[in-house]
Amino acid sequence: MSAIAPLQIVIVGGVAAGASAAARARRLDEFAHITLLERGPDVSFANCGLPYYIGGEIGDRAALAVQTPTTLKQLLNIEVRTSTAAITIDRSNKRVQVQSIADGTIAWLPYDKLVLAPGAQPLRPPLPGIDDPRLHTLRNLGDMDRIKAAATAHVTVIGAGFIGLEMAEQFRHAGKDVTLVELQPQVLPQLDQAMTGLLEDELRRHDITLILGDGIASFHDADGRLGCTLASGRVVTTDLAVLALGVRPDTTLARDAGLVLGPRGHIKVDTFMRTSDPDIYAGGDAVEVEDFVTGEACAVPLGGPANRQGRLAADHIIRPAQTKPFPGVLGTAIVRVFEVTAGLTGWTEKRLKAAHRDYRVVTVNDNHHAGYYPGAQPLQLKLLWAPDSGRILGAQVTGLAGVDKRLDVIATAIMGGLTIDDLAQLELAYAPPFGAAKDIINLAAFTAVNARDGLVTPVDRIPDDPAVQVVDVRPPPLVAAHPLPREGIINIPFGQLRDRAGELDTSRPVVTVCALGKTSYFAARILAQRGFEVRSLTGGIRAHFDPRSPAKLPTP
Amino acid sequence: MSAIAPLQIVIVGGVAAGASAAARARRLDEFAHITLLERGPDVSFANCGLPYYIGGEIGDRAALAVQTPTTLKQLLNIEVRTSTAAITIDRSNKRVQVQSIADGTIAWLPYDKLVLAPGAQPLRPPLPGIDDPRLHTLRNLGDMDRIKAAATAHVTVIGAGFIGLEMAEQFRHAGKDVTLVELQPQVLPQLDQAMTGLLEDELRRHDITLILGDGIASFHDADGRLGCTLASGRVVTTDLAVLALGVRPDTTLARDAGLVLGPRGHIKVDTFMRTSDPDIYAGGDAVEVEDFVTGEACAVPLGGPANRQGRLAADHIIRPAQTKPFPGVLGTAIVRVFEVTAGLTGWTEKRLKAAHRDYRVVTVNDNHHAGYYPGAQPLQLKLLWAPDSGRILGAQVTGLAGVDKRLDVIATAIMGGLTIDDLAQLELAYAPPFGAAKDIINLAAFTAVNARDGLVTPVDRIPDDPAVQVVDVRPPPLVAAHPLPREGIINIPFGQLRDRAGELDTSRPVVTVCALGKTSYFAARILAQRGFEVRSLTGGIRAHFDPRSPAKLPTP
Incomplete structure (x- = not known):
């Protein structure tokens, strides 16, 4: 059918990025010769599912084999060579030397376009005893x-x-x-420490011995x-x-071929997944791409980006003019630990601090759906934004239900360049089983806008300064159950604050405190308008006072 | 404390928009006089929860009373008058005449700013017997x-x-x-009919007698x-x-006061919720606002927008310079019917057609999380976009799990002005219990981009033209279980298509068909590149052939 010689595409690595590149290339060019090389015995397996087969949640091992060499041949007419290592790239002659791991046979494969998707290796630091087979x-x-x-x-x-x-x-x-x-000193070091208490509680609740720090x-x-x-x-x-x-990129082949690598050994690619050699593409855990938020180089070894990068490489190989650039990665990630879920998208506070970037932050607590409907579960959301533009920089969410939804919404908001003002007006789906008239995302954005506009000054911990009047506005039963462990706390239940504001010293600063961070904001508004210099503890004491037992706190 | 006379704010209507306006006004102005008038006996109740108390899912009636006059006084220092009707607005003297429903007493209340949040009444058409007490x-x-x-x-x-x-x-x-x-002729007429089959099945499965049309x-x-x-x-x-x-806006008071109303009786407001009288604001089910997608006037009686509109009105009353305009409504809505959930955001195909707007559409089927992880449930997503800009116009989602998340992501994408190309690159949270490396949203966007770029021509039903070769690429067991009810279908299992393409007549157009719409796309690519004029049935026969039993279709 095709009058010109078929395109020769060779792909090194047959899992996420490699398999996606192969499949997309075939859809776009029915007559290309596509060869998929995989060092291991399996291709296109569900690597994110491996822990769940070990634990027994996935009972059917075959379910992990998304495709096999046979199905890839039958469905996609792709030549798959498993247990085959690509050992040398001869860039000037556009060919790859491959070796069979079984019998050591060596051969050369010509390519018009080469896609490198070698993935990453788990780190094995050179410690004494590291070679123990256990x-x-x-x-x-x-x-x-x-x-x-x-x-x-x-x-x-x-x-x-x-x-x-x-x-x-x-x-x-x-x-x-x-x-x-x-x-x-925390689990999930990708998150800010104040967001990991619920995870740590949950691990201990399931009798896992946790050794931190x-x-x-x-x-x-x-x-x-x-x-x-x-x-x-x-x-x-x-x-x-x-x-x-963690992992390190498996890029010996690329390094030996003289492709430009990043400082930690990742293959550098442009926004069309081209390496420094325009006939060689790369994608997946082995590459360095742009951070969506900052445009800086970064490496994010995750399945979603890997799949889309492989697909995009194939697009650019076959129809470059119509290919849209890769927008960069957010690092959206999530984990379930028994009943608790936690995750992030974009930047954390610790990364922003380490990079000396300007940011603002609020932490809010709310239910995952309307509180009046049975089964509402607590969620905690930490939102970071840029003070100049109001744009969202990142978010972290933990809770028992609905964590993935909030992460996905905020990931989408970041990709849309939305600001805290936009987030305040998001119109999310609301029926009692699914959400609330004001979702926790709206609430976080309201709080952020209030902070930006000076309606409230959030503070992320109770200051040690004895001149500060710490006003705990929780109702007496909550105070009795979880007293603040410091001297000189002034307990004024919120409902009495207007009448009893006179008990406070207007010449001294105030920090208002409550369980979840909402009532303390209300209290701060009351006191600020009565002439006090006042700050409110963001996220309440659920986040900052007792991170080991947040779930045990009754709601006010 | 305040040297000037306190602001007099009167709010008519004490549920979503009214209660939100009152609460926000108090946070912003501790010393304003805020009076909340409510014709009924209750304020600030959870009206979206009413069906669930009737059905017994919400057992505690008190849970529906989010606030009471007593708590609003104690927490917000708001004067609440229930069972009190606002009967006249004297705009020139800035006062409202109110009448006690209990004893008929009439009084005048002065206002600096008035907020109308009267809500909407359920329709009661003037049919014979409509006054029957049952x-x-x-x-x-x-x-x-x-x-x-x-x-x-x-x-x-x-x-x-x-x-x-x-x-x-x-x-x-x-x-x-x-x-x-x-x-x-369908349930949930807000959706396109092809998206409601699963809901109708579910109603019948629970022995509800359904009378349509x-x-x-x-x-x-x-x-x-x-x-x-x-x-x-x-x-x-x-x-x-x-x-x-449905409902009609409760706007007799506004009409009698000479405020400008829309064609269906809604109060017209600007983007700061101001009516035609700049000292009178309005929000909630009684107002007409802008449609976010088109900028046209529209009325969306939903709790989320109502709450945000009331809050925004209070913002603009007290700090107009810092208030961001209301961005318009998407009409994001969701409903659970036993195990099935369905919803929409933005525009449907039927609305776009009726408004003679240009659009493109794809329907895709996928699981709500990775198929290899146990418990994956089918989702169907219909995505509409503008052919000129690629911007998302709307989406509908049905399924058994994860519907709310996809609606919320797409609502956020619409608010961010994202295109189908952007949606293809969304980086959503993926771990086996929560999603997939390519979420159904990515898949829908991939499909949309393929259609836009001419890689596939989707067709939403099998054409009647006998010249068309209808090629069913499902495996034989699926064809036997659910044969296509028409003559002349050509059955070629997908895996044999490359070898058997010669059985087809290149001079006649082809429509490829499969169960879910994915394999038929693959088949269309194979045939298109062999010189056929080919279209692919979007969404497969799950959406178009047997909408009454989509859940019963085995996956290929």
């Missing part, structure tokens, strides 16, 4: 099978990021005793079990350990 | 109590819009026999029961009927 990492179905087969009574997960939390939850789900070790130092044999010595000297004796310390 | 409408707690007390064995709901569906579901939940009557003509006594005669002559004999035919 130490595992999780990247592919083989790792998964080995871990599932080897996990016996006690398991230790080292690293409490997204994968570490999923592994810890799933090992517990499978009935193992679990210890979770994290170097940072302590890193792994070495491994050793301990009478036939595996000993993990931490930096503090503490020893965890276990049957199996999983390292979930 | 005929109810639902607006307030009193109506709710009467309906709950009077509902016995059989209930008839007339009108299958959002409220009608909620009432039907809740009566069934409470164990009643329910008949649901709708004039249009038949309107109510008259009521009569039928041996002590209530007879409802429909336009077709069919008679439904019942114990109680609820009219859920």
